[in-house]
Each structure stands twice: as structure tokens, then as C-alpha cells.
Amino acid sequence: MATAVQKITLSSSRDIPFNKLVLSQSNIRRVKAGVSIEDLASSIARRGLIQSLSVQPVFDADGNETGMFEVPAGGRRFRALELLVKSKRLAKTAPVPCIVRDRESDILAEEVSLAENIERAPLHPLDQFRSFQDMLVKGMTEEEIAAAFFLPVNVVKQRLRLASVSPALLDVYADDGMTLEQLMAFTVSGDHDRQAQVWNAIKDAWSKEPYQIRRMLTETTVRASDKRAVFLGVEAYVAAGGIVMHDLFQSDDGGWLQDAALLDRLVAEKLKADAEAIAAEGWKWIEVAVSFPFDAMRGLREVSGTPLDLTAEEQATIEALNAEYAKLEAAYEDADELPDEVDLRLGEIETALANFDERPVQFDAADIAIAGVFISINADGSLSVNRGFVRPEDVPAVSVDGADGSEIDDGGSVDPGNPTVQRAVVTIGGQMVGSEEDEDNAIKPLPDRLVTELTAHQTLALRDALAGNPHVAMTALLHKLVTDTFQHHSTTGCLEASVRHIFLPVQPDELKNSPSATSAVQRHEAWKSVLPASDDGLWDWIAALDDTSRAALLAHCVSFGVNALYEKADRYGGGAVSAHGVQQRIAQAHRLARAVGLDMVKAGWAPTVGNYLGRVTKSRILEAVREAKGEQASQLIDHLKKDDMAKEAERLLADTGWLPEPLRLADLDGGSAGMDSASAAEGDEDSLPEFLTGEVEDSEPHMVVAE
Template sequence: MATTVQKITLSSSRDIPFNKLVLSQYNVRRVKAGVSIEELAEDIARRTLLQSLSVRPILDADGVETGMFEIPAGGRRYHALELLVKQKRLAKTAPIPCVVRDPSTDILSEDDSLAENIQRAPLHPLDQFRAFQALRDKGRSEEDIAAAFFTSVNIVKQRLRLVSVSPALLDVYAEDGMSLDQLMAFTVTSDHARQEQVWQALGNAWSKEPYQIRRMLTEKTVRASDRRAVFVGLDTYEAAGGVVLRDLFQSDDGGWLEDVALLDRLADEKLKAEAETIAAEGWKWIEVAVDFPYGHNRGLRRLEGVTAALTEGERAAIEALNAEYAKLEADHAEADELPDDVDQRLGEIETALAAFDNRPVAYAPADIARAGVFVSIGAEGALLVDRGYVRPEDEAPAADPELDSDSAITIEPGRNPPAASVAPRAIITVASPASEPDEEDDEVIKPLPERLVTELTVERTLALRDKLATTPSVAFQTVLHKFCLDVFARYLASGTAMEISVRSASFPVQAQGLKDTHAAKAIAERHKAWEERLPKDKDALWPWLATLTDDEQDALFAHCASFGVNALYEKADRYGGSVSAHTVDQRLADADRLAKAVDLDMVQAGWRPTVENYLGRVPKRRILEAVREGAGDHAAELIDHLKKGDMAKEAERLLADTGWLPEPLRVSDTGDATPDGNGADEPESEALPEFLAGNEDDGVENLEEPLTLAAE
């Protein structure tokens, strides 16, 4: 005999006037969450009620229905309707769709309230992204979508960007094979093929951090903060067809420029145009480059031009600006932090005053005819024009040929101008860094490349010069040491009647950006300050020196002596040339003694290990050795599986604040040259970044607001 299946009877639905409804005290929701009541009310007013209220009849003492109904499930919708009634946008007797529960049921009101709130599947984020895209495809603007769902336009743009990722990767995300943070990282580029290539390249690697994805997608790009990009301008670059990659989910400092070749061409063209304008001034030669190396003007005489005098109006403007600056500072002297408008105004005043200091300099026509100009891009992306340099071969007085100011600029990369030139010529020299052979990861750590050691010791020489210039007592002692070598017969000396000269070593091998380092800038500023004080007439120099105080003489002496520092490593001449291995060893030993005397610390001097200056230039074993010394064994183990490029970039992050230095930058015979990475008190939590801590997170919370149904 077949078993009879009991049929289910659903609760009936009916429209009940709003004034017959009251909120039940059995509603389990107590904590406010999700869309606000005000936003829900606006949504109901726009699209009406999407889900009926669940109600129960209120019975009197005899169990008879009173005509009133309580709401155990749907309290937020009730409050939203109540707000609309108070605003007189909904009638008190307006019929409200309700599902009426049988009062005789044995299911508790709390049971209904709890079930309604937890027995529903949340919308998958990808479904929401695609729904936004569907609205966009049907003509709704981003602003309309944001207004309809009470969110910001930026969040709508973010979600539309997420759904624009490669469909293959969206499928991976839908199957929980990728976190939301990883999906966000892929939005940096719209190239689906490149996105899929990067995901495939990561393969089965245990670490697929978003920063790695972003780095791989932008590895062949240029930051918008690059001096070339600032100089050219993003508008010009994009107008020429260039693409700027942007990250909508975290700060990207203006994004990345994808077409580096186009950027270089635009920078060259703009520099050439500027050079053509400057050529009309009548200079004999013009050299143009994106960036000149440190010491590029060595051996050239700088013309002494005449700075344009201030007009009465300019003097009055300077006085007014200084008075305003002083008043603003006085008015906010007690403030812990300056208001934004005041801080902005102070910056504007400083810029205006600096413009008065950088007034144009006039030169004699005869000097212009034999001198030249360096045109480049400054570190901040502004045009840098350095006028008035005379080459030694142009010093001899001679009848200058008539200059044609309208002559074209000849571009001859990699060549120097001839000794005599009949027309202004601009030479654009784009120096490319010398390539070094890739080293294989052998079992034995090989010595550092000689070029790298030379570049590192160049930086140390500059830092040592800067330190010696601020330590007059040691500078005196250093020169006194040379005096003793010359005076006492027991020492081997080749000097004559007390001759001393300061010979400044040049840096034919140097890392890019050397002139922008702290030591280089400090030396240049100090040199310029003394140069401005020195008398122009050579015969007046001796009596002028006699007018200086002892401290001033000490400081000037130390500054001049510092230019004699040579702590460079050089490759010895195997055929017995001027530089022998013994000479280099003695030089470096002497440099160590000097570094100890002035208490040189390359970390305090601003040196940090980066991919460009060290980590990308050495084998993997050197990188791991550096991380092990600076950040500890555990940090080295976390990156030992990475490829060299990723390992170098991650090592830069791990070593950023450890104070680690490579051997050429350390002071020998000291036990504390580098941090002990194997000690018992290893600061692992400080050395390791958060993304290597192993915490997994699905990343959904990063969307700035919960992903909830708009009307729930």
C-alpha cells in the first residue's frame, strides 16, 4: 500500500493597511547593519516593496484576533515604510503586502525572524559586478547606478573595472581559485592576453600575492612620477597614442606609462625643441641629455654672468611676500598643525620668492660665442638649463666667426663637438648603462663584479668627502699626514719644497642618479656657498683669507681637503701600469682608517640596497646571503624559491630598514658592520612584511562596503 505524502499548505498573503501593523518584540535583529533605513526608504519609494512582510495576528486574552498584526520578520522594511509615512509620502492606510502566519502554528516568532535573516544565500560579488555591467550596457550612467544603490561613483567604476578582467580569470574567481585582492591586481591592464599570461606564469607557486601580479603586469612600464613623464606631460603622451595604466584600488602615484619608446621619443623631441630655442642665443655648443652624470662639467670654466637687478616693483613684491609669510607663521605659531589653506599659501610664497632668486643671468656676447650650455631634465621633471661653460680648447683668445643664431641643431649621439665650431651645435648624448653578463647560480659565491664594486666605492667616496668636509679636525690631520710623508726623510716621498695639491678623482664608472644623492647635493651646495664668497680677483684671495675667522678657515680647509678623497676600487693593471693591486689595497685600507676617524655611516648617508644599485646586479646566492645577514634566516627561507627578479625585488623590501651594507661599503675590522641575522633576538615581526605572514583573506571586505541586496 502506497504511503500518502502530507501536502504542505503555505501561509496566505494579503494586503494589510499600514496602520494595522506593529513591530514585534520577538525580532532577533538588534544591531544595525547593511543599508541604512533612510536609504532603504528611498529605494522603496523608487521601486516599491520587493519582499512582503511576515506577520502574525495579535490575539486578545480569549485567543480572538484583534485586527492588528505584529511583524517578527521584516522590521527594517517596516521602519522604512514608517519613515515614508512620517514624510507624508505614504498614506497611513496604504495596503502593505504581507504573508500572514497561522496563529496556531507551533513555530516561534523568533524562529521565523532568525530563519529569514540567515537562510538566504548572499549574492556572489561577481554576480553584482556583472549586474552593474548589464545596467551600464543598457544605457545607465555610472552616476545613475551609484545613486540607485546608494554608493559612490568610484565604487561603481571599481566594480565595472573588475568585470572587465579576462573572462577566463573571472571563471577562476567564480570557482574560488582566485581571491578578490588578486582579481583587483589584474585590473591594472586591460590586456586580457597579458593577464592570462601572468596568471599562467604564476602557475602553482605558493605565493601569488597581488603585489607580484601588479609588478609583473607593469614590469616594462614607466611610473608617471618618472622625470621623463613629468617633463613630457601625461596629456601629451596620451594625445600621441600612449596608454596609461591605472589602479583604481590603491594609490598608484599617477599610474604607469606603457609605451616607454614613445615616452623617450617625446622627451627627446621636447628637449631638442628647447635646445633650438636656446641656440638662438648664440652659444657655441649645446649638449642635451635626459640626465647628465655627476661631474659632467669637470674641467670646464664657469662664466661669471651678471644677475639682472631687481626693479622697484620686484623689491616691493618681495617685501610684501616676506611680511605675509612672517604674519602667517606668527598667527599659527602655537598650532600643532597648520590648516591646509595656510600651508598651501606658505608654499606658494616660498615658490614666488625662489623665482626672484633665480633671475636670469646676462653674459657678454664674446663669452657666449665661445661657451656652451647643458640642457637636461631635473629630478622633479622640470627643464634644467645650465648656461655658461667654456672648454679648455676654447679659452685661447681668437677672432670668433660670425655666429648664425638661426642655424639648425645637429644631433650626433655619442660624439663630442670639435674644438672649433662655426655654428652653435647641440649634442644629444643618451648614455645607456653598460650591460653586465648574467651570472649563473654556482655552488660557490663569486666575487662581486668589478664594475659594481667601483660604483659602490664611488658613492662611498662622495659620502666620505661630505663627512670629511664637516670634520675639520680630521681634515687637518689628514693633510698633516701627507706633510709628514714629504718632510721626514725616513718616508718615501717625491715632493719638492713643501708642495701639496688636491687632486680630485673623476668617476668614469658610476650608477645612474649619483648627482641626486644626499652627499652629492650637500657637496654642491657647500661648494656654491664658498664660491659665492670668494673674491673674483686672484690677487685679492690671500688678504681675503686673512680676514676669515679660525672656524671659517677650518671649514674652508676641510671643504678643499675633502676633494682629495679617493676611496675608489679600480681594476689593477696587470702589465705594471700606474695602478697596481697593492696601490688599490693600500688606498682602500687608508679609506677605512679615514672612515673610522670621521665616523662614516653609509646608512646615515642615505644608502639603501635596491634592485638597481645592488640586488639586481648579483647572483641569487648573494641576495640570499644579504637577506640572511640583514633580516634573518627565516626571511631568507621565505624567498629562496623565487626567481632572481622577484627575489631581488622582495629582498629590497625586506632589507629596507635593516641597515645592511655590502662589503665595499662597510668599514673593515668592525664587528657590528651588519645586523646579526642569526641572533636569538631576531626581530622577525619587524623585518617581514605583512603579506609574507601567511594570513589568507578572501579580500571581499576591501570593496569599502558590504555586498548586500539593495532592498533587504
């Protein structure tokens, strides 16, 4: 027979007037901890009494109820109610919800008081973070949440930021998979995907320090203390749509600027504006960069200017500042310590006087006409302007007069009495810049990167053509070997004799799918599939090849050493290739292209918006249409905006066979067809395309690549 389960009986609840309640001596809480009585009183005034008091009746000496009730559990709530009564915010007779316990129970009042306190489960921090977030979503402001829970607003912001971390990481934190300090570190970035990537990268590592998490989350950002950010101003960056990441849990030195590309663009625009203002002074050139190498000015002659005299107003200001400084010093001569405001003022005066020592410098008009300026950013974010540097090629030539031995300047000096302000050539990061008006009305040199991309197409096509012409490949290889063997000097040509595979550092998107690339890959895989694996086997296999196959394999291998790329030479001599080396390379590449009959049109190159027309000025676009279709066709599109003009030009140039200058072949002898091989080899070094020689751009266009 089943034993009946004995049912328990809960204590009854009732409302008891506050003036009928007294605090029990059985209440076990003696030490103040947690929310203060004042804050608890404010909470009760705002939300009411959330939890009832536990009370039991008070009996007199004869065992009769007195009508009073003592409170063994809930003493802090009782004191808070008492405080509200004293402040007249609660009536003495206000009913208080109470649980009335049996006085004759075997359970001691002390046990009830202790159980109520120790059995209360503390709230998980994540529950608090999420509750704050829920309140924010439902309309409460951060300030209102802070006021409701008697917290500083910054603490609420911190807990809301913790709740905004990736839900997946919050689940890890809830399961004790990460510490609160690690979770704080993840709040630096709001990118949930990046947060997950970082956690997956370090979760199984022995080191998961918060500083490491912050470093990984900010590795692609820029510190707000970076000189670029200081120079531009974080406000300008934010106004342009930039996002600043902040760490609310430790000092972040202003935070991190998330969009480095946007920052660099804005800094470049500001530097350009400063450069254009300085260009109005008449300098020949202006170099602009965020930073220059320490030896950027090596080899340049520096011209000196004359510091401008102080104006009467500036002199008066200096005298007033000196007088004020002397007066303050005299007034506090015997003081052990200067008051803060006096010390601050003395520092301001010293700074102001120091600024007068850095006088503006006036340069001679003749020096300005041949000299240039370096513009960069100082370490503290201020603008750095270094004027008056003359390049070696701009130094006026000096000859000696035979009559009296006096030196005469033959460099085309500027008449100081009638100076002409020239337009400075401004370059930023090695790229020449100009106003939109200049771009529309004048033909500027092609950008270096575009020329490199165009010649990458030419290099790949030339390789493919050479691989199909064993005779020319053998000639090119022997030419290089004979040069090295008999002339005993190092040359920079378009063919590496060791046939070291020349990788293309700058590759336009469409290059890998071009006919030349596809042909080269297919041919390479075909040879690779039949080559023996061992070195001995390879030697025997090559030795057994017939002459035709051997020549074809030689041509294929030699083709990988072709380098017809244009590269910008380092003017300071620190680069791997010199300007002369680039010229020599291009000249030899043209000779090689003529030998194999390279035609870039047949090789698959055609002008498009992406590979040329969208990356040059309007003048260049019109010039291309004019050369291919005539003046009338160019006039049809000269009124269009650049983007529309480029699209329409692509349509007009389709199937015309037009090529930009870097892809054309220059004549060896300036147009003469009758030229023996010896003279051709001798003259090709000096017959260079206009984009390398700097000849006038509006001369007759070069012949399209020969069939």
C-alpha cells in the first residue's frame, strides 16, 4: 500500500500597517553590504515593494498577541520603508505586504533570516547586460536606465556595449567559456564576423589575453593618435562617414579609425589643398607625402631665404609679452611655489615668444623658379613644409668668361624685376596631380601604374609569341649569352639569361583570362605532363628529343624570362632598376616584338573602360577617338561627362585596332625600312616610345604593331 505524501502548508499573507511592524533582533544581517538603504528606499518609491516582508506576531508576557509584528527577514526593506515614512513619502499606517509565520513553529527566526539571504541566487552579469538592452529597445534612454539603478551613465554604456557582442560569443561567456575581461576586449569592434574569427583563432591557444584580442581586432585600423588622424582631425573623418572604434573599459588614446582607406584619401586631399596653396608661390615642383625617407633631400642643393623682419605690430606684441613676463616674475619672486594660473600664463607667454623666433622666409624669385618644396606631416600631426631644394638637373650651368674670368650663369635666370609665376608640378606619392580643369584641357602623362599594367599585357603576349618562334628564342638567348661572355659587363635587358621566371607585380583583372595567358598555361601543362620526374631521366629525355621538339621546349622556357614591364625608377637611387635600365629593357622588348611579329590587337588587347579609358583624362580619351575615328567622332563625345565619355569611346574604338602608346612599336630608324641588322641593333637603344623619351604628345601617332 502506497504511503500518502504529506502536504505542506504555506504561511498566510496579509497587509499590515507599517506602524504595527518592528525590526526583530533575530535578523542575522549585521554588516552593511549591497545597495544602500537610501537607494533601496528610492527603488521602493519608484517600483513599490517587490518582495514581501517575513513577519511573526509579538506576544505579551501572558502569551497573548499584542497586535504588533516583528520582522526577522527583510530588515533592509523595513529600514527603507522607515526612511520613506520619516521623509513623509509614506504614511505611517500604509499597508505593507507581509508573510505571517507561525510563532510556535519549530523553525527558528534566525534560520528563516539566514535562508532568505543565502538561498538568493545572484544574477548572472549577462542577464543584467541583456535587461539593460531590452529597456533601451523599449524606449528608455541610457540616462534613464542609469538613474533608475543609481549607476553612472558610463557604467550603463559599458554594460550595453557588452550586450552588443556577437551572440555566439555571449553564449560562450554564459557557459563560462571566456572571462569577463576577454568579453570586454571584444567590445572594441562591432563586427560580429571579425569577433568570431578572432575567437576561433585563439580559443584553443594557450594565450588568450585580452590585450591580444584587442590587438587582433584593431590590426587593420589606425590609431586616433596617428599623425595622419591628428593632421586631418577625427571630426573631419567622422563627418565624411568614417567610424571610430572605442574601448569603454580602458584608456584607448582616442580610439581607432576603422576605415584606413578613407583616412588616407582625406589626408591626401588635405595635403593636396595645402600643396596647391604653396604652389601659388611659383615653385617649380612640389613633392607631397605623409612621410619622406630620411635621405630624400640627399643630392639636392638647398637655397637660403631671408627671414622677414618683424612688423611694428609684432614688435609691440613681443614687448608687451616680455613686460608681462617680467612683472609676473617680480610679483612671485619670493614665492615657494607659483599658483597654477600664474604658472600656466608664464608657459603661454614663453610659447608665444618662441613662435616669433620662427620667422617666415622670403626666397629670391630666381631661386623659386628652379627650386621645389617637400610637404609632409610631422610626428605631432602638424604640416611640415621644407622650401628651397634644387634638383641636380635644375642647377643653372655656369661658364667662365674668357675676358675677365667672371662667372656667367647660362641657366636661363629669371628677371627679378619681372618675375613670372610658374605652375608647380605637384606629385603626391610619386603620382602627378592637377585640378579637374587641367585634366580636361591638357594631355598629362599616363599614370605609372597604368603603363605598368599595359606593358604587363605586352609582356605576356610577347612571351607567348616568342615561345612559338624557336629561331628568335635561340637568337635572343645567344645574344644575351654573347653579350655577357664577350662584353664583360652587366646589362639590364628584357630577357633574363638564367630564365628566371619573371612574375608580374601589377596585374590587371582581365590579364589571367587573356588569350596569351590561356595559351601559355595550356602549353606549360602539356610540356609538364610529359617531363620525367627525376633529374637523370630528364637529361636523357631531353637528349633524345628531335631538333624540332628541342627547339620548341627551348623557346617555351626562354619565354618565361621575358620582362617587358615598365617600372618607375627610384630617383634617389634606392630601387632595383635605374631609369636607363628601364629604357634599355623597353628598347630590347620592341626589337623582340618586331622579330616575332607581335600584334597586340591579335593578341586580344582592346581598349575598355576598365583597362584604359576609365583611368585616363578626358583629353586622352578624345585623343584616342580622334586617332582611330577622326576629329568628327571625337567631337560627338567631347561634351559628355568622363564616365559617359569613356563608355562611348569604348564602343567607338571597338574593332579599330587602336593601341595606347606603351603598346605601340617605335620604328628603329625613325621610319626608314632599309636598315641592316648591325645598324638596327645599334640604334634600337635610342629609339624609344614617347612615354619614355618625353617627346611632345601631340606628334604623329606611332604605327600600329606590325603584322
